Amino acid sequence: MNTMYGYALAQSPIVLDDDSTLTTFRWTSDTANSAVTWAYNRPVDPPSYTFTTNLDQSMKIFSGQCNRVSNYIYGQLELLDNSNDDQNETVVDCIASVIDLMGEPASYTAVFEARVLKENVSVFEPLLLAIATARHKETEAARIQVLRRFANDSNYRVKRAAVRALGRMNAAAAKNALTEISGQNSGEIALLAAASLR
Numbered sequence: 001m002n003t004m005y006g007y008a009l010a011q012s013p014i015v016l017d018d019d020s021t022l023t024t025f026r027w028t029s030d031t032a033n034s035a036v037t038w039a040y041n042r043p044v045d046p047p048s049y050t051f052t053t054n055l056d057q058s059m060k061i062f063s064g065q066c067n068r069v070s071n072y073i074y075g076q077l078e079l080l081d082n083s084n085d086d087q088n089e090t091v092v093d094c095i096a097s098v099i100d101l102m103g104e105p106a107s108y109t110a111v112f113e114a115r116v117l118k119e120n121v122s123v124f125e126p127l128l129l130a131i132a133t134a135r136h137k138e139t140e141a142a143r144i145q146v147l148r149r150f151a152n153d154s155n156y157r158v159k160r161a162a163v164r165a166l167g168r169m170n171a172a173a174a175k176n177a178l179t180e181i182s183g184q185n186s187g188e189i190a191l192l193a194a195a196s197l198r
């Protein structure tokens with residue numbers, strides 16, 4: 001058998017010795033009396049770029065991303081100010097930008113935190129607005145479904161926050177959800193949903 005280096009090999013294994021300056025291939029032939037050694041200089045990747053591609057490692061990375069997003073979300077929510085609408089919009093935009101940047105880990109984390117914070121409407125509503133403001137296309141359908149479920153909540157303030165959030169989205173599915181809400185509900189929620197369609 002011919003190799004790319006022009007040597008004939010028997011069935012003997014090739015051993016790879018790697019150090020910081022050389023990669024050395026050594027092979028022996030069953031029919032030869034001595035080993036043939038060939039060295040090739042190449043840049044060596046730093047050890048930090050070596051990844052184990054298994055499920056555990058992937059889950060560890062995903063979990064780490066979610067933890068960082070969670071810390072970021074809580075840090076931003078602490079900046080909310082009931083007397084400063086501009087500041088609150090900045091918080092919403094910052095959280096939405098993280099969802100756009102990180103995609104699924106940030107979107108799932110934001111939704112999880114919204115469920116945890118549902119009883120605290122002063123932070124829940126800005127978080128829903130951030131979920132709706134994000135423009136990450138791959139998570140758009142899932143985010144709309146979550147907002148639609150919150151719009152069916154028994155708590156009036158949760159329902160109102162979800163309808164306001166849906167009103168921020170330009171997606172056809174969000175408009176369809178608002179149309180359904182305006183037809184299924186009565187009172188202020190139906191009016192809010194209808195007004196969001198204009």
